[in-house]
Amino acid sequence: MARPLGLPPCTSDTGCFRKVNQRGDAAPLPGSSFGWNLESTLDVSVVSAACPSCRILVVEGDSPLLPDLAATEDTAVRLGAKIVTNSYGGRENGYSLSFASSYQHSGVTTVVSSGDDGFTAAGCPAVLPDAVAVGGTTLSRDPSDRAFAESAWLSGGSGCSAYVAKPAWQRDPHCRNRTVADVSAVAE
Numbered sequence: 001m002a003r004p005l006g007l008p009p010c011t012s013d014t015g016c017f018r019k020v021n022q023r024g025d026a027a028p029l030p031g032s033s034f035g036w037n038l039e040s041t042l043d044v045s046v047v048s049a050a051c052p053s054c055r056i057l058v059v060e061g062d063s064p065l066l067p068d069l070a071a072t073e074d075t076a077v078r079l080g081a082k083i084v085t086n087s088y089g090g091r092e093n094g095y096s097l098s099f100a101s102s103y104q105h106s107g108v109t110t111v112v113s114s115g116d117d118g119f120t121a122a123g124c125p126a127v128l129p130d131a132v133a134v135g136g137t138t139l140s141r142d143p144s145d146r147a148f149a150e151s152a153w154l155s156g157g158s159g160c161s162a163y164v165a166k167p168a169w170q171r172d173p174h175c176r177n178r179t180v181a182d183v184s185a186v187a188e
Contacts, residue, residue: 007052017044019058022071024079034064039087047085057081066090070102077105086112089123089157096124097163104130114181115157122159122180129164133180136187153188157181 010016021029033040040058047056059076061068069088076084086103089112090096103110103125114135115123126133136156142149152158160175172179 010048010056015055017056017058019060020075020079022059022061022068022075024059024075030060030062036064036088043085043087064088066096066099070099073102073110077108082107083109083111086110086125089113089115089126092122092124092127092159092161092163094163097128099125100128103128113157115159116155117157118154119158122161122164122178123157126157126180127159127161127164127178129167129178133182135181135184137184138188139186150186152184156184156187 008014008016012018019029020026044056044058047054057076057079059072059079061072069086073084073086103112110125110128110131112126112128112131112133113123114126114133123133125131135158136153137150138153139148139150141147157180159180161177161180164178166175166177166179170179
């Protein structure tokens with residue numbers, strides 16, 4: 001992967017990039033990508049662009065099931081990750097919330113996609129109290145000095161939690177409990 005600022009490519013050979021399975025081993029890696037290749041590539045690209053000198057660790061789950069995804073989160077933290085990004089989520093319910101401890105590690109920032117389904121039930125793990133839920137925006141041409149207008153992406157996920165209490169820093173009147181998303185970036 002080419003990188004800005006004249007930095008060497010971010011590869012396994014340079015020590016910048018590492019990929020492991022959910023147990024933290026280099027092999028065997030899962031045989032199927034579950035259709036997540038694009039999401040993984042986007043995450044790695046954004047991390048590399050935002051922090052060109054960071055080391056990148058990709059932890060691949062054995063399956064897209066919540067127990068395996070939670071295990072990947074715990075493995076990333078065990079292997080030293082201080083910021084963990086997740087481009088997946090499922091409907092908030094008692095079952096998905098039972099894995100909350102895997103997304104709550106002291107000193108670790110957990111960043112999670114808010115989903116792709118518009119305003120609906122909040123997604124988990126994005127809805128968890130310690131997660132930074134990231135939504136999507138869309139840009140359109142604008143005659144202003146800025147040249148673009150930004151608005152919520154219609155396919156971006158957002159919602160109100162049915163279970164998680166609203167944090168003190170959220171003051172929106174539309175959700176009684178935690179509101180998702182916290183921040184947004186261009187997604188379309």
